[in-house]
Every structure is written in C-alpha cells, then in structure tokens.
Amino acid sequence: MPIKSRIRTVPHYPKDGVMFRDITTLLKDPVGFRITINDLVIRYTARHIDKIVGIESRGFIIGSALAYQLGVGFVPIRKKGKLPAETVGHDYELEYGSDRIEIHTDAITEGDQILLVDDLLATGGTAEAAVTLIESMGGKILECCFVIDLPDLGGRARLEKRGHEVYALCEFEGD
C-alpha cells in the first residue's frame, strides 16, 4: 500500500467525528507523488482522452500532472464566480444548504472524451454535479477517477447508478 500508507488521517476535521484523509503527506513525498500519478498513467495511457477535467482545488493537483503526462488538455471546474470568462454552472445539494460549480462554456467541445479527476470520492455530490455539467456541454465521461474512495458514503454507487465507471487508487472504510 505505498499510496494509502502515505495518506495522513486528521481526526475531527473539518468537524467533530470526521476522519479527514489528507493527501498532502503523499504529495510532498517525491516517491509517493510519482507513483500516484504513474498508477493513473498506466491505467489511462492506451485510452482515448481529449481532456482531463479537475475539480477545485485538490483535483487540480492530481488532474494536472496526469494531463501533462498523458499529453492532453486540462480544464478546471471551479466554485461559483472564480472563472473569468463565460461559464455554465450547476447547483447541487449539500448536507446543509447548496453549492454551485462552474466551467467555461468554451472548455469542452461536443463529443470530447473526458476523464473527471478529483482527490476524494465521498457522497459523490460534487462529482455528480460535475458529470451533469460536462454532459450538458456534450462531453462524454470516460471514467470518474479519484485517489481515495470512501465507499461507506455511497459516492461510487451514486455515480455507477448513473452509468459511470468509477476508479480509485485506494479506499478507506468505516467513514
């Protein structure tokens, strides 16, 4: 478990009872960072990908290095109001309240094969919103890719129910 063992657990962050899985300890380690990206490169190198879409902001770190190595373009999905040009957005429900993600209208071309990347899959709310946004622009989701899956929180089941493939480098159960 060269990847999982390098991920730090921070208890009670961001609130009581949550075990936060912190990838900064993985990223700062040159071997840890390298094998994380290389494992994904091996998986996707023979697949046709037009663009990697990374979700703000830890998804930028994983998605960018992977896009570079695969030689494809990188597109950021950001929180509301952070992108400078014309955007389309999608609102989604959180445990308390709601949130909105946005993408530039010129970021995806009809028919683009998209790999969606984030660091962690929990309830899948943000990932599902991202998938909805990408598909509304005519993008096709090749797969949703994460470093960490928390299967007990149901994100994988939620995305698979919509017909999407989900891949994660490691899992933490009991969350």
Add this chain to the structure above:
Amino acid sequence: MPIKSRIRTVPHYPKDGVMFRDITTLLKDPVGFRITINDLVIRYTARHIDKIVGIESRGFIIGSALAYQLGVGFVPIRKKGKLPAETVGHDYELEYGSDRIEIHTDAITEGDQILLVDDLLATGGTAEAAVTLIESMGGKILECCFVIDLPDLGGRARLEKRGHEVYALCEFEGD
C-alpha cells in the same frame, strides 16, 4: 509566442478596468499545456530542488505537473483554514483589507531547496508572503517562477529587492 498567444484576455474582470490574463485557454490546449510545463522543465531539470510549493489554486496546476516531471514533492500553500493539519500562516496587506496564507508545519524541512510556483505575478503581495512563510520554516528559495509577469505592477522588483530570483514565461505590459 506559442504560450502568450494562447492566453486569453478578459476585460474588466474581476472589476472594471482590469485586463484579466486567463490561462485556461492555454491549459485546455494539449500543445499549449505541454510546452508551458516543458519550458519550465528545461529550466529547472539540472537544478537541485527538494520541493515545489504551489500557491492556491492556479499555482497548483502549474506546480503539480512540473513537480511530477522533475520527480520532486509538491506542497500546497492555501488560503486561511483550508489545510487540515497543523499550519503556520502569514498575514499580508491587499489593496483593500488583508489576507492570510497557510502551509502545513511539516511541509518543509530545514534547508529544503524550494521552487515557488504560481500562474501570475502582479503586485507580488501573495508571492512575498509565501516567501516569508517558506523562509520562516528554514526553506531556501531557489527561484520564484510564474507563467505570466505583469511588470508594471511591480511584483518582480519587490521580490528582487528581497534578493530573490524571478522567472516568468511571458509578460503583459500596460496593466
């Protein structure tokens, strides 16, 4: 100017009179993204670097791909309250009000050679705060590296006055 010509200018963002230099058009282009990172790889490949520190959040995109290709660790500097474990922070002045950036206390080891990376150098306020933070932890700044420099805003002069080397892939004057 294969890099500069791929950067989009968005007038009056985030406020009237500002010409926002938007790298998302560079990043989504597989050639543009590749040559951006490769130009930096060529510059730094023979230099000794222990870690690349990227500033939230566009600095994550550039810094991460570069760290991967150079085979070094990646460390994020984030806005206040975004990092889960023990942090040190630095407050700095903005045009109106102030801001705070933070880094994990275990992110940098005394004597680490650090390449600081962000997408854009404007007044240099955030970069100077990042440099102060890194040096307070015993890190040595090899260079401060940007995709874009806006020389009229004085960031380069500000960092050089503190004795730091500054490198940018392109400049936009008249800002």
